[in-house]
């Protein structure tokens with residue numbers, strides 16, 4: 411285990427999943443995006459499941475082309491029954507052995523990076539998803555596609571919190587379209603394979619996951635704030651600061667994702683996140699001040715060129731479907747999650763990021 415993830419969090423995930431993970435004994439999982447924020451957790455969690463729970467281990471094969479994996483993603487751990495293959499998922503991937511699950515988590519997830527790599531963002535969610543569906547179909551494996559809460563776009567207030575049935579309000583043009591629209595097409599591909607070939611597909615729509623392991627160069631809001639606090643710089647709140655999000659601590663998120671892998675009803679999409687609190691960016695700054703007991707300076711500024719404007723004003727999940735069908739119950743409050751994240755980032759981040 412690298413100090414870049416917290417062993418206590420991995421232990422919490424394995425313990426809360428309990429005996430359910432016996433279903434993975436002897437199975438083979440292909441994971442894409444294995445060196446990203448979520449992918450690194452999957453690798454460590456499945457390693458812990460092998461070490462602590464299973465008599466017959468699960469085999470995990472992780473793919474990544476390293477486009478945004480960063481310096482910590484590039485440190486490939488040497489774990490028994492967990493293999494890493496450097497591979498771009500828009501290219502076909504040959505796999506001759508048996509395969510039980512395909513978890514397609516490769517993507518360009520940070521707004522900073524999808525602004526910089528719009529075509530690669532489209533390709534990984536469209537061509538990459540098709541390649542993984544073809545592979546899952548050929549091996550009769552379950553396919554789990556990481557979509558995004560961004561597919562709902564800027565929701566009509568009467569649809570907040572958003573249920574899976576909400577169709578969204580998304581622009582096909584503009585700085586965010588490469589991400590939102592390609593995730594929507596990825597979902598359509600899952601629908602086509604499920605309807606046409608009977609492929610067992612599930613779609614996960616994560617809502618703002620955070621936690622230790624987010625790289626300082628990730629530029630999503632919490633690593634950005636943490637880096638600036640470490641560097642003694644004022645926080646920069648983009649736009650008006652009234653835009654809202656809900657934040658889901660990594661342990662709750664990974665448990666939700668694994669419950670989808672194990673219990674997801676074929677063809678279904680699931681919101682995975684923590685529905686409360688829906689918090690504005692200005693209130694988030696206040697919450698961070700309380701957690702860190704520091705008087706943090708901040709400025710409300712225009713969107714910088716490096717960050718795609720046109721962001722959703724509100725985002726909050728309705729997770730009733732995941733509660734009912736998966737028995738998914740997030741447990742970590744925002745306050746507790748922020749405490750864990752900021753005490754970790756304080757020891758890791760350099761504060762050099764702008």
Ligand SMILES: NC(=O)c1ccc[n+]([C@@H]2O[C@H](COP(=O)([O-])OP(=O)(O)OC[C@H]3O[C@@H](n4cnc5c(N)ncnc54)[C@H](O)[C@@H]3O)[C@@H](O)[C@H]2O)c1
Pocket residue numbers: 442443444445446447448449473474475476477478479483497498499500514515516517518519520533534538556557558559560615616617618619620
């Ligand atoms: N973390 C969140 O809160 C969140 C929210 C919504 C959706 N998601 C989705 O979940 C998935 C994982 O998110 P994350 O936070 O770990 O993102 P991340 O950016 O940290 O990791 C994604 C990984 O995918 C790899 N990748 C990108 N293109 C690839 C390609 N063509 N071939 C192989 N590998 C490629 C990158 O190098 C990176 O290591 C993504 O698809 C993302 O869009 C995440």
